[in-house]
Structures are given as structure tokens and as C-alpha cells.
Amino acid sequence: MSNYSEVIGFVKNQFDNKAFIPLHEPRFLGNEKKYIVDTIDSTFVSSVGAYVDKFELMMSSxxxxxxxxxxxxxxxxLQVALRLAGVCNGDEVITQGLTFIATVNAIIYNxxxxxxxxxxxxxxxxxxxxxxGILLDFLCI
Structure with a gap:
């Protein structure tokens, strides 16, 4: 998809003539419900637990x-990625204005x-x- 019209056409084709397109529609295709119940029952529902460990191992693999x-x-x-890339206090980071606020927050948090x-x-x-253009402007400073 190389232009805006193609993107819009693709989205319209995916949803046909639905009057309402859900923003966040949960889709459970496998054992997701079981995993959620396991997690809740384990009392580890944030940053630790068996599923977090398993996920991290799988991502490493x-x-x-x-x-x-x-x-x-x-x-x-994004905040961690920017930090690992060496972004720190006083730096300037190029980003686009058409973005979710998380992009800007991650830059500012660093x-x-x-x-x-x-x-x-x-x-x-x-x-x-x-x-x-912006890089050429910075080179002229």
C-alpha cells in the first residue's frame, strides 16, 4: 500500500459495511482465557510470574x-528503547507530529x-x- 487511498480502501474492505468498527475487540483463538484465569489465580498479574518468564524466554529465543x-x-x-539508544537529558529527538502521545511521552521521560x-x-x-530538511538545518547551526 503506497498511498492513503489504498490504505483507506484496504480498511473499508476488511470491515465491509459495518456501521460500527470496534476499537478494541478481544479475540480469543486459543488458550488465552485459560491463561488469564491462571494468572489471576496466581495473584501475579503485573510484572512477574510464570507467563512473564515464559514470554521473556520465548522472545530471547x-x-x-x-x-x-x-x-x-x-x-x-519506547522509553527503554530510547534510553538504550543513548537518548538522555538535553537531547533532541526527531519524531512526527502524527503519532500517539506515547511517542512524545517516552522522549520527554528521558x-x-x-x-x-x-x-x-x-x-x-x-x-x-x-x-x-531538519538535519540540514542542524548542520548549519
């Missing part, structure tokens, strides 16, 4: 790493300042030409 760490949500994942640039009209993603 998939990614070919020695260690993986599960975090509570996407904001935390003490950095978000620098907003435009999105590409065809992909609705980060605009490469806008990145070029």
Missing part, C-alpha cells in the same frame, strides 16, 4: 539474544525534547524529505 525484558506497555518499551516534523502524504509515515 525468537530474537537470538541472551536476555529479553517484558515491560508494561508501549510507552515503557529528559529529551521532541522535534516534530511532517509526515509523508502517501505513507502517513515519517517524511524522509522532512528528515533531510
Amino acid at each position: 525468537i530474537s537470538g539474544t541472551n536476555k529479553s525484558v517484558a515491560v508494561v506497555n508501549g510507552t515503557s518499551a 529528559g529529551a525534547t521532541p522535534i516534530f516534523i511532517d509526515v509523508d502524504i502517501d505513507t502517513m509515515g515519517l517524511s524522509p524529505s522532512a528528515v533531510d
